[in-house]
Amino acid sequence: MRTRLLMSDQTLFRSIDVFEIDYAPEFFNYRESQLKDLAYQIRPALEGGRALSAICRGLPGTGKTTSVLRIFAELEQTTKKILPVYVNCQNDRTKYMVFSRIYAAIVGHAPARTGISIRSVMDAIGGALQRQEKSLIVCLDDANLLHYNNTLGDVVNSLLRLHQDYPGARAAVFATVSDMNLDLASDLSKWVLSPFRPSDIYFPPYDADEIRGILQDRIRIGLYPGVFSVQMLDRIVEQTMESGDVRVGLDLVKRAVLNAECAARTEVIEEDITKAYEQAKHIHLACTIRALSTDERLLLQRIAELSQEQSGPLVSGAIYGRVEETPKVGYTVFSRQLRKLDSLRLVDLIRVQAGGRTSEVALRYEPEKVVQICGKRGIAEE
Template sequence: MTKDLLMWDETLFRDPEVFEIDYVPEQFNHRETQMRELAFQIRPGARGGRPLNTICRGLPGTGKTTSVRKLFAEIEAETKKLVPVYVNCEIDNTKFAVFAQIYRKLSGHLPPASGTSFKQVFDAIARILQKEEIVLLVTLDDANYLLYENEINRVLYALLRSHESYPGTRIGVIAIISDMNVDLSREVDPRVASVFRPTEIYFPPYSADEARHILTERVMSGLYPGVLSDAMLDLVVEQTMKSGDLRVGLDLLKRAALNAEKDARKKIEEDDICLAYQVSKYLHLSFTLRTLKDEEKVLLKTIADMSSEGKEMNAGEVYTHAKEVMKIGYTRFYEIVKKLDAMRLINLDYRQGRGRTRVITLRYEPQRVLDLLA
């Protein structure tokens, strides 16, 4: 029996990094068509022109970010004249924050946190682009978060019309959209639309065979031989397809292996996978909650607390409860409610009665939301 148990200094992981969400594999399969289209859009930038603007659109976990990161690595290895900048708009979702990340890429450090205006940062970026004759390619990952914050037009306008204030600057944009309810081309205002004119590249969900192939490659790279049987891999694929997000499968593999290690076993068993899935299936919820501002978290907690009572909630009732725990006016309250609805944390429905009643329902189990917020 002891030969099936791990020694204190042994591990099941050959390379734990393989299962991290932001890991970029050397072999990246099943997105060859999208990669070719992206490369075509970027090509003018490599020749000193302005890259064509692009929208990468698809559900979470369909390879959009990895495709862009893969191409960015190739660009950085080949040229210094086309500089790719990656901005995570879940985290950096204001105009200043986006341009601060661009400045950091070009200068090697962030601008001062206080006492620096947006114009000063933009001037510094433009000077570098003009002096070095650099073409800039900016990826706005999860650009839908800029839309939720009403920042998308301000960011795109500044980027795409920079040549009007700073002659010779050439900037292209890749916007990654994971919210399939968002049509960015229609959301931007006319002054932005006239210069944006993006090509849309669609990333479809992975099929079961494709998911299995990708997860198999990660298992071979990340775990030692014999740790995961074919039958257990089938179960992981089944759970991954149930969630519709490949990232859930990667997280599930990592957590299942950790569960087996905790019991000092050399093989992953069904209970390890089932236990891991109870956490991994909320991966999207967990990531989304991290991006909320403090007042947004307080309001969501209020909604979750009220949802625990099992009664229907209208917006007026929620606002009354929210005012008891936070200082907030109705206009700001309703802005947050609309954002939580757009982020698919709640449903905001309209019901006809005496006038038009707004009904709020939580999309997830209240206790799970409360646990993650805590």
């Protein structure tokens, strides 16, 4: 058979967008109760008051972001009383950036780059809320990232106390958090004693049937009939369950189909999936590592090197002793960095003793691969 590099005349995708990360799904099942809880938090704002705050908690890929965005989209279409603002804390990591985002949503453009203090940004926000008589709801998506930076308390506090400086301005916070060990409410209590009493809305991991249901919906919309057999879907469901993250499944389906296209086949076979898995594993790792700060990356690298050197389990205290950094970070910062690596699923932290400070640290990827990616120079520019 003649091999062709580009086969523009033959695609197995009806619509490849369906598998992109930011695609808003037509069908969104299994989250009715969480959507209902969110709607309940919003009701006071529809009646002219301020919304109640909420923390959406669940592992990555459990539908937190999608749920909030769906509710926000509905608000935008149905009411002028509420101004929903979505902030992705992966991009906006400082107080100034968060408030610039809110400013942009209200004013229509970002604050001029230079010379505008955070005070005047807040003035503009508070003033506009007073004039427009709108109730603000800010979603801090992946709020744990602000927490690791020590800015979450400050941000939440400033939002919930807006009305003190701007009477009549009303704001609430929906935070999403994927770090299950993080006790936000108690960590925030020093900042925001009375105003922040969020409801906890829990997003459990999807089970195998739910993952299959979600992937099946996408396959039906995104691919031509007959491309993805039930048996092949079962293989993907199995592999998705290992990570528990639906995103992994969506990405695997897309890659497997691209592989089949490349091989000029019209149906995905086992080999396409195996290859997709190998490709996806390291891309996911590289993307996650790229999002780390330099210190966090050094720590991860150290953990990988130590896992190569020794065969028994690694304990946190031993890692702390071996981190070569000048100046050396304190143990609290170190623990926080470890928790971040855990929440990003780069390592597993296993508490050895209830209430104790020592944990076992297990790397979730091959140490060689981690060292290689961490050590790559210019990783940030890639």
